[in-house]
Amino acid sequence: MMTGLIPYQIFVKEIISEFRTRYALNALMMFVVTTLTMVVFSLGDNDVPYEILSGMLWIIIFFSAMSGLSRTFVAEEERGTSLTLRLLTKATNVYIGKLMYNIVLICSLSVFIALAYQFIIDDFVVQSQSIFWVTILLGSIGLAGASTILAAIIAKANTKGTLFPVLSFPILLPLLLTCIRATVLAVEGAFISEALKDFQILISFAIVMIAASVMLFNFVWND
């Protein structure tokens, strides 16, 4: 049978499940809205340098990712369906399906956050929108790429919630710092050629993380 479609079926299942339980829409959105509000209030009338604003944008994206990206594995464990899924198909299919879902989730989230951020915070004016949005996209894919296997790891542990950011932060740091730097370039209106090195780093990070995850996922998913 067309096994190439199996990851897609798992991806579709996650999407439908999301629509029915509306977790992302409720919990995640509220988290994003709350955080953005806090940031706006704390900035107040002050003139905040754009480097700091760039950093804060990615802090918000990082913590939103931490809130949302582990659900796809933790939910399977909590509801007892991970054994069911393990009986149905190979580990790699499960990984790719859930990775695709996480990529879609975090891309949607970060696009929303980035739009809201530009709209709400007046000091944050991006001159090179192309660099900005490429950074958002590549950064999100890298975030999902690293976070998915880490989510699978913590889903098997006892104290899932707080463990996820603890494990993720050191791994994601190179990605986040590069994204912040590229965002700064975007605000400054640099030429795309200046940001190419950063894009290379983001792309290779995503590729390396996903490749490593594909090879290691079986050890995490199956006992």
Next chain:
Amino acid sequence: MINMNIFFKVFLSLLLTAVIILGIAIPTVSNPQGFFQFPFIPGLEEKARNIFFHVPMAWTSVLAFFMAMFYGIQYLRTKNPDYDLRSVSSAGLGLMFCILATVTGSIWAKFNWGSFWNWDPRETSIFILLLIYGAYFVLRSAIEEDEKRGALSAVYSIIAGVTVPFFVFVMPRIMSGLHPGSLGDEQGSGPVVEMNMAPNMLVIFFASLIGFTMLYFWMYSLRIRTARLEQQHYSTE
């Protein structure tokens, strides 16, 4: 496993003692004559002594990490619990050396630049290694089954290991961009890589490097052997 015989242990003890004494006691003068005098470098002065301790400790903590990762890979391949034992023992020592390296680096930073922490590329890298060690042990403490614990922490150590090249390339770019005020000499590779230390200091430095590495292996073999004995004791209960 490495079971150092008595000669090695004696040699190691003497070596490290010599390194410590010479490193601290040799005076710095403007015109060094002979082996027992260090050059006086304006700006660096006595603080140069830090290099004998801080760099070998940092090096050892990185070595320990890669050993932990290597044994993690072996554990995933064979499921032999002994490999997991080696992985944890290595990581524990690595954590200790990493803390020491961070502290010695921080003290040096205080005397050299006036503040305990500066977020310069190498400082940040050692701090991130500390975070990785911390995450590794937090993960282990959150899993009860031995097999699961070994497998998951091995996977995490490999994921963390894979990000190391990114630290090496990404950090210098980022830091110089965000912190243009860093002192020029820290942006370069420093005296170690460029080998512009005085010859006698170089000797003591390498002696220290070798000494700390041997010390690491000695402590590692002790940890392994005690842990194995513990395991045997528990399984015969």
Next chain:
Amino acid sequence: MVNSQFYDKQMRSLTLKVENVARVFARKTLFEGITFKISSGQSFAVTGKNGSGKSTLVKILCGLMTSSRGTIQYTVDNAVVPIDELFPHIGLVSPYLNMYDEFSGEENLQLFAKIRGIPVDQKYIDELLQRCTIYEHRKKEVRYYSSGMKQRLKYCAALLHRPVLLYLDEPSANLDEQGIGVVREVMQEQKQNGSLIFATNDELDLKYADSILDLNSLKIG
């Protein structure tokens, strides 16, 4: 009444060889020295008091858990099948297996077919649902199912891909008399058309076994 339409599509033969399997948890041995062989047309039962490791053994045989010692070898149509390729050949009904609550019973089955990579045979799905007497609940989300309905849905899921070896952990759990009747029919057919391994303490269930492994005494009789 034997419904052979479920089985005439496959003429696969299966042999399962288990040698010296043991499972250790935190240095305590749960069981060891498990050795048996089962071929097509045979059924095998595992029994023992609660906590003796019946469910654990079933999980190990299904490839959901690794054994601490010993070997397990599946041969289907004279070719050895590695444990990580068992998917099309085995089905499992177990208290540890759950369905997706936010999907309906029918959707769960369709989903499982898609994830297994087999065509969604709606006619067959309807037949299974009818056979397990949950056809009228098929469009309801599983979160609204009673435990008996969930158990029956698990049977549908286990039979969906016509597995040559069926595993049942506590076959009669949560079921009323009518449900148990259907289960006995399924067990009978599976024995005739494939193989059956089940774990239970129910003496009436045990009648369907050709041989029984008692985990308390580790004797096969």
